[in-house]
Amino acid sequence: MAEQGNGEKLTAKERLAIERVSMPEQDGIERSKNFNEVNLGLQEEIAIREAQRCLQCKKAKCMEGCPVGIDIPGFIQKITEKDYLSAAAIIRQDNNLPAVTGRVCPQETQCEIKCVRGKSGAPVAIGWLERFVADYEINQRAARPKTQAPKTGKKVACVGSGPAGVTCAGELAKMGNEVTVFEAFHKPGGVLVYGIPEFRMPNRVVENEMENLKSLGVTIETNVLVGRTVTIQQLMEEDGFDCVFIANGAGLPIFMRIPGENFKGVFSANEYLTRINLMGAYQFPKYDTPIIHGKKVCIIGGGNVAMDSVRTSKRLGAQESIIVYRRAREQMPARAEEVHHAEQEGIRFEMLTSPVEILGDEQGWVKGMKCIRMELGEPDPSGRRRPIPIEGSEFLIECDLVVVSVGTSSNPLVTATTPGLNVNKWGYIEVDDNLKTSIPGVFAGGDIVRGAATVILAMGDGKKAAQSINNYLTTEIQTGA
Amino acid sequence: MYQLVDKATIGPNLTQYVIKAPRIAKARKPGQFVIVRAKEHSERIPLTVAFTDPEAGTITLIVQTVGKTTLEMSQFKKGESFLDIVGPMGMPSHVDKFGTAVVIGGGLGTAVVLPQAIALKEAGNKIISIIGARTKDLLILQDQLGAVSDEFIITTDDGSFGMKGLVTDALQQLIDNPDVNVGAVYCAGPVIMMKFVSLLTKKYNIPTVVSLNPIMVDGTGMCGGCRVTIGGETKFACVDGPEFDGHAVDYDELMDRLTTYKKYEQQSLGKFEKEHQCKLHQA
Numbered sequence: 001m002a003e004q005g006n007g008e009k010l011t012a013k014e015r016l017a018i019e020r021v022s023m024p025e026q027d028g029i030e031r032s033k034n035f036n037e038v039n040l041g042l043q044e045e046i047a048i049r050e051a052q053r054c055l056q057c058k059k060a061k062c063m064e065g066c067p068v069g070i071d072i073p074g075f076i077q078k079i080t081e082k083d084y085l086s087a088a089a090i091i092r093q094d095n096n097l098p099a100v101t102g103r104v105c106p107q108e109t110q111c112e113i114k115c116v117r118g119k120s121g122a123p124v125a126i127g128w129l130e131r132f133v134a135d136y137e138i139n140q141r142a143a144r145p146k147t148q149a150p151k152t153g154k155k156v157a158c159v160g161s162g163p164a165g166v167t168c169a170g171e172l173a174k175m176g177n178e179v180t181v182f183e184a185f186h187k188p189g190g191v192l193v194y195g196i197p198e199f200r201m202p203n204r205v206v207e208n209e210m211e212n213l214k215s216l217g218v219t220i221e222t223n224v225l226v227g228r229t230v231t232i233q234q235l236m237e238e239d240g241f242d243c244v245f246i247a248n249g250a251g252l253p254i255f256m257r258i259p260g261e262n263f264k265g266v267f268s269a270n271e272y273l274t275r276i277n278l279m280g281a282y283q284f285p286k287y288d289t290p291i292i293h294g295k296k297v298c299i300i301g302g303g304n305v306a307m308d309s310v311r312t313s314k315r316l317g318a319q320e321s322i323i324v325y326r327r328a329r330e331q332m333p334a335r336a337e338e339v340h341h342a343e344q345e346g347i348r349f350e351m352l353t354s355p356v357e358i359l360g361d362e363q364g365w366v367k368g369m370k371c372i373r374m375e376l377g378e379p380d381p382s383g384r385r386r387p388i389p390i391e392g393s394e395f396l397i398e399c400d401l402v403v404v405s406v407g408t409s410s411n412p413l414v415t416a417t418t419p420g421l422n423v424n425k426w427g428y429i430e431v432d433d434n435l436k437t438s439i440p441g442v443f444a445g446g447d448i449v450r451g452a453a454t455v456i457l458a459m460g461d462g463k464k465a466a467q468s469i470n471n472y473l474t475t476e477i478q479t480g481a
Numbered sequence: 482m483y484q485l486v487d488k489a490t491i492g493p494n495l496t497q498y499v500i501k502a503p504r505i506a507k508a509r510k511p512g513q514f515v516i517v518r519a520k521e522h523s524e525r526i527p528l529t530v531a532f533t534d535p536e537a538g539t540i541t542l543i544v545q546t547v548g549k550t551t552l553e554m555s556q557f558k559k560g561e562s563f564l565d566i567v568g569p570m571g572m573p574s575h576v577d578k579f580g581t582a583v584v585i586g587g588g589l590g591t592a593v594v595l596p597q598a599i600a601l602k603e604a605g606n607k608i609i610s611i612i613g614a615r616t617k618d619l620l621i622l623q624d625q626l627g628a629v630s631d632e633f634i635i636t637t638d639d640g641s642f643g644m645k646g647l648v649t650d651a652l653q654q655l656i657d658n659p660d661v662n663v664g665a666v667y668c669a670g671p672v673i674m675m676k677f678v679s680l681l682t683k684k685y686n687i688p689t690v691v692s693l694n695p696i697m698v699d700g701t702g703m704c705g706g707c708r709v710t711i712g713g714e715t716k717f718a719c720v721d722g723p724e725f726d727g728h729a730v731d732y733d734e735l736m737d738r739l740t741t742y743k744k745y746e747q748q749s750l751g752k753f754e755k756e757h758q759c760k761l762h763q764a
Contacts, residue, residue: 048597184701186518186525186565217551223567225701228505228513251703255715261713262708264741279524279698285752288524288550289698290745364737411702413720 010052020122021050028104028344032314033474034197035282038341039131047132051079053117061114062126067460071092072111072126076478079129088137091130096212097168097459099138099164099205100192102131105456106335125219138208144215149176153285154473155454157182157241159226159414162190163455164247164446166213167462168469173216175470180241181218184225187278190249192455194278195270197308199315200338203277228415232421236441243441243469246429247462250447252411255404265292265366269309269405276312294401296320298369300355301405302332307339307402310347321347322397326354326374326387352376352387356394358402368398408452418442426451434468435461443469484562486539492621494546495589496555497531503538505530505568511600512574512692512724515540516700518565519554519694526550527697527719529593529751530569543592543622549749568659571723574600575690579664582606582654584630584677585648587613587670591622593692594669595629601667602629607693610634611651613674617642627673649677656685663687668727672736679727689727693718696742710734 024040025031031038042050054076062072071090078087107127111119115123154177158165161183169179189191189206210220224230226248235241253268255261272291280287297313299306302325313321325332329351332339337436343349350371357370373393376385410427422430422438428451429444431437437444445461447453487499499709505515514529532541546552559565582601586594591612602608610630614620615638627633634651635643644651648670655661663685668678669692682689695707695718702720709718710731716722 033581184567185699186567223565224504225567225570228569229508229567251701253703255708257715262710262738264738268705271706273696273702274698285749287522288749289751290742292741294585411720413702454726473694 001052015055017055018049018053020125021046022054023128026036027293031199031345032311035315037202038199041135042128042132047079047082047129048082050125051076051129055116057116057380061116062111063237065111065114065233067456068094068463075133076124076129079133084133085140087133094463095459096167097209098130099134099209100163100201102127102134103201103457106454108336110456113216120233137203144212147174147176147216149174152176152473154178155241156243156245156411156434156469157235158245160190160247160249160446161188161220162192162247162249162446162458164458164462165190165245166209167459168245168247168445168466169218170213170216171463172469173218175365175466177473179218181220182226183220183222184226185278186222188222194274195305195308197273197277197312199311200308214335224292225413227417232414232418242473243395243443245465245469246414246437246442246444246448247446247458248411248414248448250408250410250452252409253404254407256355256406258355258357260360261404263358263360263366264364265294266358266402266404269305269403271410272403273312280315291316292401293316293317294399296399297401297403298322298324298397298399299403299405301326302327302334303405304334304338306405307334307342309405311342311345313403314345314347315400322350322399323347324350324355324369324371324397326352327384328352328376331384337356350397354387366400366402369402370394370396387437410448435465436468441472483566485557485559485561488557488559488756491543493618496544496546498542498544499539500542500563500566501538502540502566505566506533506535506538506540509533509540510573511576511596513569513571514723515542515566516570516697517551517563519557519563521564523553523564524550525698525700527570527700529596529700531592545589548746550752552750552753567700570719572721574724576600576604578605580606581609581662581664583609583611583652583663583666585611585652585666585668585670586626587648587674588619589621590670590692591626594667595622595626597667598626598629606664609633609655611636611648613637613648615639628716629757648674648683652681665690672732672739675727676732679730683728690724691727691730692723693725693730693735694723695738705752
C-alpha cells in the first residue's frame with residue numbers, strides 16, 4: 001500500500017517490500033496510429049511509492065553510472081517529501097535537460113543497472129522519477145532559472161544546439177560568461193527536434209528547455225551554418241569570441257552503397273525523420289513538406305534511430321513495417337524499451353537478414369529488397385559476433401518504402417573549413433582529456449568527437465567542456481588579451 | 482526576421498526579392514544558394530543568390546513561381562519578412578580563366594548562371610551568353626545577363642524572338658565557328674537541357690559545368706535527399722555541388738527523382754489556389 005509522502009522514514013524492510021511500479025502507456029495498437037507520447041508519465045502517488053523504494057544508499061552506485069553525476073538519492077528523497085521543485089533543483093545542478101533525459105536516457109544500462117535493488121528484484125525506476133519531476137516543473141511554470149553569477153566579460157560560442165552544445169552553454173552561462181549558441185537549422189535542439197519523434201520526445205519539451213537556456217542569458221542564433229555563414233576563425237578573430245565549443249554532431253547519413261539505393265522511396269533515416277519530426281510532414285497538407293507514406297516499409301538497421309523510423313512508418317499508415325537487421329535480436333543496440341514498444345505496435349522483425357539490392361519498378365519506385373540470411377561467426381572489433389552471409393539464402397521482401405538507418409558519421413563542413421583542426425581518419429575531431437582540440441581556445445564534444453552516441457554522453461561532454469573552458473578562460477587567457 | 486527590403490515582378494511569374502540578411506550577404510560567393518522557409522508551415526527550399534550587397538547587408542533572389550511555396554512567397558509585400566533563411570550553402574562556383582566561356586541559361590536557369598557569368602567576367606574571360614526559352618514571353622534577365630556578356634544570343638523554341646531553335650543549336654554554331662574558341666561551358670536550366678548540352682560538349686571535350694537542382698530539405702549534408710550520381714559515385718548536391726562536371730552526371734536519375742513528390746505538389750498548389758480564389762471572391 002502506498003504510504004503518504006510526508007518524508008516519514010520507512011524502514012529498509014518496508015522499502016524492500018515495495019515492488020517496482022509500472023509506467024502507464026497508450027495501448028500498443030492504438031498508439032501506432034498517433035504521434036502522442038507513448039509513456040504517459042507516473043501519477044503523483046505512484047511516483048512517491050516508487051521513490052520510497054530507494055534505499056538511500058550512503059555510497060550510491062547509481063550515481064557512478066550517471067554520465068553527468070546527478071545526485072540521484074538526493075532528488076529521490078525530495079520526491080518522498082513531496083517537494084518536487086527541490087528535486088528538480090537538485091537534478092539541475094548537474095543536468096539541465098531533465099525532461100529530455102528522463103525520456104531518452106538508456107537508464108537500464110547506466111544508473112538503473114547499478115541500483116542495488118536490481119540484485120534481488122527490479123531497480124528503482126530512476127528515469128521515470130526524473131521525468132516525473134521534470135514534467136511537474138514544466139507544468140507548474142515555476143520561475144525560469146536565472147543566474148546571479150558576476151559577469152566574467154568572456155564570450156564563448158557553442159556550435160550546435162543539440163544536447164552537448166546547450167549543456168555547455170547553460171553551464172558557462174551559470175558561471176557568468178556571455179554565451180551564444182549557433183544552430184544551422186531554423187529550430188534549436190539538434191537530434192532532439194529533428195531525430196527523436198514526437199511520441200518519444202515531444203518538441204514542446206525541447207522548446208521549454210530552450211526558453212530556460214535563454215533565461216540564463218544564453219543567446220541562441222538559428223540559421224547560422226558555421227563553416228559557411230561564418231567560420232570559427234571569424235568567430236574568434238572578428239566577432240570577439242574567446243572560446244569556441246564545437247558540438248555539431250555526427251549528422252552525415254551512411255548509405256549502404258547497394259544497387260537501387262537511389263530509387264524513389266528510399267530514404268536515409270535522417271531525411272525520413274527530419275521531414276516528419278522537424279518539418280511536420282505527417283500533417284501534410286497543413287504543413288507543406290511532403291513525405292511518402294509506404295504501405296509496406298522496410299527499415300534497415302537495429303539501433304534507436306531504426307526503431308524511431310519503423311514506429312513512425314506505422315503511424316503514417318503502413319500496413320506492414322519491418323525491421324531488417326543483420327545481427328541477432330540480442331545484439332541490437334536499440335534500447336530494450338524501444339524494441340519492446342515496437343513489438344507491441346505490431347512491428348515485424350527480420351533478424352539475421354541483410355539487404356543486397358533494392359529493386360524498382362518501371363516508374364522508378366521501390367518495389368522490393370533482395371535480402372540474404374546471415375549467421376553469426378567470430379566477434380568483430382565491436383565485440384559482437386560478426387554476421388556472415390549464408391550462401392544461396394537470398395530471398396525477396398516486397399516493399400514500397402525503404403529507410404536506411406545504419407548509422408551516421410561526421411559531417412565534414414566544420415572540419416574542412418577550419419584549418420589546423422585535427423581530425424582522426426573517420427573525420428571525428430581529436431581532443432585531449434580536457435576536450436581541447438588542436439587549436440587554442442577551441443574545444444569539442446558530443447558525437448563530432450565520439451561518433452554517433454547518446455544524448456546523455458553528449459551532455460556529459462558539454463558539462464566537461466564548460467569546466468575546461470572556464471579553467472582556460474581564468475588561467476590561460478590573460479585579462480585584456 | 483529576414484525583411485523584404487524590396488520586391489518586384491521582373492517578368493512573367495518572376496519575382497526579385499531584396500532581403501536583409503547581413504551574415505549571408507557578407508559570406509556568400511557566386512554559385513552559392515540559400516535555403517528559405519517563408520512561413521511556419523512552409524517547406525525549406527533552395528534558391529540561388531543572384532546578387533549581394535554586403536555593405537547594405539542584403540541578398541537578392543530571383544524566383545520563378547512554380548508551385549505552392551513560390552506562389553505563397555510571391556504574395557509577400559515589401560516590408561514583410563520571411564521566417565528563416567540560411568546560407569550561403571554549397572561550394573562556390575569554380576571560376577578559372579578559360580579565355581572564352583559560354584554561359585547557357587534555360588528558363589529559370591538564367592538566374593543561376595547570371596552570378597557565374599559575373600564571376601567569370603571578373604576573372605578575365607570573354608563571355609558569350611545563350612539564353613533559351615520556349616517562347617518570347619518566358620525569356621528572363623536579358624538586360625542583366627546582356628550587361629556582362631561580350632556576345633549575347635537568344636533562342637526561342639517557337640522563333641518568337643531571336644534565333645529559332647534550342648540552346649544546343651546556338652552552341653553548335655559557336656563550336657563550328659572557326660573564330661570562336663569555346664574554353665568552357667557553364668550551364669543551368671531544365672535537367673534535360675543540361676543533359677543535351679553536356680552530350681554535345683562531350684564530343685568536343687569542352688569542360689562543362691552544370692548546376693543541379695535536386696529536391697532538398699536541410700541543405701547542410703545531413704539528409705542525403707539531394708543525392709546525385711556523378712561518375713558512378715553518390716554526391717550530395719548541397720555540399721559537394723550544386724555545380725558538377727556536366728559529363729559525369731546521371732541526368733536520367735535526377736530527372737526521375739525530381740518527380741518524387743509530384744502528386745503532393747499538385748495537391749498543395751491546388752488547395753492553395755482554391756483558398757486564394759475564394760478569398761478574392763469574398764473581397
